[in-house]
Amino acid sequence: xxxxxxxxxxxxxxxDSPRFSIKKPxxxxxxxxxMPDDQRVATAxxxxxxxxxxxxxxxxxxxxxxxxxxxxxxxxVQTADPKYTPxxxxxxxxxxYKREYGPFSFFYRALNLKSPVTVGELQEWQELIYDSCxxxxxxxxxxxxxxxxxxxxxxxxxxxxxxxxxPHELWAVAExxxxxxxxxxxxxxxxxxxxxxxxxxxxxxxxVDEDQADIMIxxxxxxxxxxxxxIVATAKVLNKLGAKWTIRLDGYEATNFGMLSGNTAWxxxxxxxxxxxxxxxxAKILILPECGHAYGALRWxxxxxxxxxxxxxxxxxxxxxxxxxxxxxxxxxxxxxSITFHDPCQVSRRGGATQAPRDVLDTxxxxxxxxxxxxxxxxxxxxxxxxxxxxxxxxLRYKVFQIKMKQVDDTAAEMLVTSCSNCRQTFDDxxxxxxxxxxxxxxxELVADNLVD
Amino acid sequence: xxxxxxxxxxxxxxxxxxxxxxxxxxLIGVLLLRRKADHSEPRSTATARGALFTIWRRMxxxxxxQARTVYxxxxxxxxxxxxxxxxxxxxxxxxxxxxxxxxxxxxxPSNVVYLIGVVTLAALILALVRRMTHPVLRLLSNFDDYFSxxxxxxxxxxxxxxxAHLGARYxxxxxIHILSVELLFxxxxxxxxxxxxxxxxxxxxxxALFARRGAST
Numbered sequence: 001x002x003x004x005x006x007x008x009x010x011x012x013x014x015x016d017s018p019r020f021s022i023k024k025p026x027x028x029x030x031x032x033x034x035m036p037d038d039q040r041v042a043t044a045x046x047x048x049x050x051x052x053x054x055x056x057x058x059x060x061x062x063x064x065x066x067x068x069x070x071x072x073x074x075x076x077v078q079t080a081d082p083k084y085t086p087x088x089x090x091x092x093x094x095x096x097y098k099r100e101y102g103p104f105s106f107f108y109r110a111l112n113l114k115s116p117v118t119v120g121e122l123q124e125w126q127e128l129i130y131d132s133c134x135x136x137x138x139x140x141x142x143x144x145x146x147x148x149x150x151x152x153x154x155x156x157x158x159x160x161x162x163x164x165x166x167p168h169e170l171w172a173v174a175e176x177x178x179x180x181x182x183x184x185x186x187x188x189x190x191x192x193x194x195x196x197x198x199x200x201x202x203x204x205x206x207x208v209d210e211d212q213a214d215i216m217i218x219x220x221x222x223x224x225x226x227x228x229x230x231i232v233a234t235a236k237v238l239n240k241l242g243a244k245w246t247i248r249l250d251g252y253e254a255t256n257f258g259m260l261s262g263n264t265a266w267x268x269x270x271x272x273x274x275x276x277x278x279x280x281x282x283a284k285i286l287i288l289p290e291c292g293h294a295y296g297a298l299r300w301x302x303x304x305x306x307x308x309x310x311x312x313x314x315x316x317x318x319x320x321x322x323x324x325x326x327x328x329x330x331x332x333x334x335x336x337x338s339i340t341f342h343d344p345c346q347v348s349r350r351g352g353a354t355q356a357p358r359d360v361l362d363t364x365x366x367x368x369x370x371x372x373x374x375x376x377x378x379x380x381x382x383x384x385x386x387x388x389x390x391x392x393x394x395x396l397r398y399k400v401f402q403i404k405m406k407q408v409d410d411t412a413a414e415m416l417v418t419s420c421s422n423c424r425q426t427f428d429d430x431x432x433x434x435x436x437x438x439x440x441x442x443x444x445e446l447v448a449d450n451l452v453d
Numbered sequence: 454x455x456x457x458x459x460x461x462x463x464x465x466x467x468x469x470x471x472x473x474x475x476x477x478x479x480l481i482g483v484l485l486l487r488r489k490a491d492h493s494e495p496r497s498t499a500t501a502r503g504a505l506f507t508i509w510r511r512m513x514x515x516x517x518x519q520a521r522t523v524y525x526x527x528x529x530x531x532x533x534x535x536x537x538x539x540x541x542x543x544x545x546x547x548x549x550x551x552x553x554x555x556x557x558x559x560x561x562p563s564n565v566v567y568l569i570g571v572v573t574l575a576a577l578i579l580a581l582v583r584r585m586t587h588p589v590l591r592l593l594s595n596f597d598d599y600f601s602x603x604x605x606x607x608x609x610x611x612x613x614x615x616x617a618h619l620g621a622r623y624x625x626x627x628x629i630h631i632l633s634v635e636l637l638f639x640x641x642x643x644x645x646x647x648x649x650x651x652x653x654x655x656x657x658x659x660x661a662l663f664a665r666r667g668a669s670t
Contacts, residue, residue: 051489052486053486054483054485054487055658055662057482062655066525068526071521082591083592085589088592104479113596140659145511146656146658147659148659301493309492309493309494350666351666351668352667353667377517
């Protein structure tokens with residue numbers, strides 16, 4: 001049985017619903033492997049602190065239990081359930097840190113001030129670390145101590161993965177991504193077929209596997225499988241610029257479910273594919289697609305995974321568009337519409353590329369109607385951090401999506417635009433669930449559709 | 454040696470030793486951990502400015518969070534500012550600090566400080582009530598939160614009793630007041646009171662990291 005077939009049989013994909021994931025499992029396996037329980041706890045804690053440096057330790061020491069982070073978190077705001085308080089999501093890890101690693105750990109152990117963490121607690125916390133945290137980092141913005149809680153939850157996921165305590169679907173898509181090169185079945189063969197079909201259908205050149213190119217583009221599986229127009233739009237823009245560009249089948253998948261699930265080795269594998277492919281074609285720029293976490297994974301973590309500065313620039317597609325619209329190399333027709341923009345958390349709040357999409361919209365001449373809380377303080381769509389893949393998290397996700405719907409509706413804008421395909425599918429799913437009249441559109445496609453001939 | 458001599462002598466000395474050594478131990482314990490080099494291409498190199506900006510910025514509430522946080526934050530502001538004014542504005546405290554460090558500055562009128570002391574005590578009580586009744590705070594709170602509240606509130610309470618000459622001889626009240634402050638010194642390095650120092654490192658770390666990415670904090 002081939003690896004691909006085994007993945008499909010084990011975890012069949014659901015590509016008929018508005019959001020892509022694996023099919024809802026009949027029996028859930030939220031505990032992987034057969035490690036004894038005490039070993040799971042030890043492993044979780046070891047991997048949690050493995051990358052612990054001074055910064056994370058300062059964070060762990062600084063919490064004053066003021067509870068303000070709850071007020072910034074869409075899960076707490078929508079449910080009023082205190083367990084969704086962001087810093088509480090780290091409680092077992094805080095406990096273990098104080099008992100085992102902190103500067104006064106000897107007191108805590110000698111006087112038994114913090115009891116050892118149990119596997120039961122970790123299993124209970126799985127929902128808090130995965131289902132109810134999109135790693136959006138809004139809590140980081142309110143914390144009076146400036147604790148970057150989202151980063152700590154990401155580190156807690158490292159521990160949870162190694163302990164085999166990952167939600168069924170997230171583990172399955174991460175494993176699929178590692179084995180097949182894509183979490184959603186966009187294998188090199190599927191991708192190649194799609195490119196050929198799109199190039200034919202849209203009469204657009206899409207160069208593949210060039211040995212030398214100035215620009216290498218990457219794509220998100222969600223785009224390849226659900227929004228393939230993104231590929232066409234990217235090609236139209238790059239061809240318009242007369243750029244020497246390519247797609248490489250040895251490195252195209254921008255999503256990084258290794259990172260989202262907490263497997264650092266898989267995260268590295270996934271990032272290195274892109275890095276090696278860009279190096280192989282001597283790219284000067286690697287463009288990341290409309291995908292939020294892909295930006296964090298490569299723009300801010302890629303070089304650290306590589307171990308030295310990357311020999312090429314890494315840009316989100318919105319930054320690339322903004323740069324080329326501002327310098328006049330790309331020209332667009334005016335769009336006579338009122339538009340509101342949804343900031344993808346990982347690109348904007350956590351990635352710093354908040355202005356770029358606004359510059360793009362400005363060049364398009366639209367009437368930009370900002371949501372009440374916007375930019376770095378934007379509310380997450382609820383689908384980030386891998387949450388959108390988890391079926392049991394759906395009800396909760398719909399609850400937090402209501403904040404987003406209200407934000408968008410309050411602007412009364414004619415059109416909603418974003419620059420993340422994962423946000424888009426979360427909006428699609430929310431739209432279908434609530435029979436809402438708004439659709440999230442792609443910023444890239446808006447530009448591509450309005451290029452001056 | 455009477456109680457006041459004990460409070461002013463060996464108790465003060467030892468509590469200060471514990472304070473200084475404890476703070477140094479806890480700070481060194483975390484700050485000397487390794488810091489990984491960040492190889493990503495920075496959007497901005499003004500990371501020190503970002504750190505300082507965030508240390509300053511997080512002192513002030515944000516409008517986006519105001520509606521949901523106004524009560525807790527107001528209580529917090531009142532007792533933090535009140536404590537600072539009482540500790541550094543009351544003339545006898547300034548003299549005490551002058552004895553220890555040689556530094557001094559003009560004080561506030563005593564009656565004003567008494568009033569601030571009462572308001573501070575009231576805010577501390579409200580903070581405790583909130584901690585015991587708000588579902589999030591109840592869940593988060595542990596021994597450290599309540600004990601830190603006690604060691605913070607005792608000096609305010611005993612100070613007010615001492616100046617009002619209520620409950621015992623003035624010398625005894627003063628001794629109890631000084632001992633309560635020493636209890637705070639002793640507890641300071643071990644619990645959350647340490648945030649009075651850690652806040653700068655924690656905010657500064659995030660400020661520097663986000664500035665590098667060009668993200669706002």
